[in-house]
Amino acid sequence: MHYPRYRPAPVRQPSGGATSPLTFVLLITVPAVVAVAALRPR
Template sequence: MAPRPTPPPKPTPTPTPSARPKPSPSPVSYPAYRTPPRKHPPRSGPSLVSLTLLITAPAVLAVAALRPR
C-alpha cells in the first residue's frame, strides 16, 4: 500500500469588500418639530373634588349613624 500524498494547503480566503452606502447628493432638511396643542376637556359639571365629597360624605354619615353602640 502506497503512503497517501499530503493534500496541498488551503489558501486563506480574502475578505470580500462590503458595500458602502453612497452619500446623498444634497443634505436633507426636516421641518422644525412643533408639539401639538393640548386639548383640555370641557369643564362642565362638578369638579372631581365636589363629586368625591358628594359620594363619600353620605356614606361616612351612614356608617357613623348605623354603627353598633
C-alpha cells in the first residue's frame, strides 16, 4: 500500500478587510450587556 507524501496544509493569510468572528460577537454582545445593566430596575 502506498500513501501520498505528507504535506502540511498551507498557511492561510487573513484577508484584508474581514472582521474576525470574535470581534463581531463582541461588537454585538457588549452593547447588549451594557443596555441590560442600564435598564435594570433598581
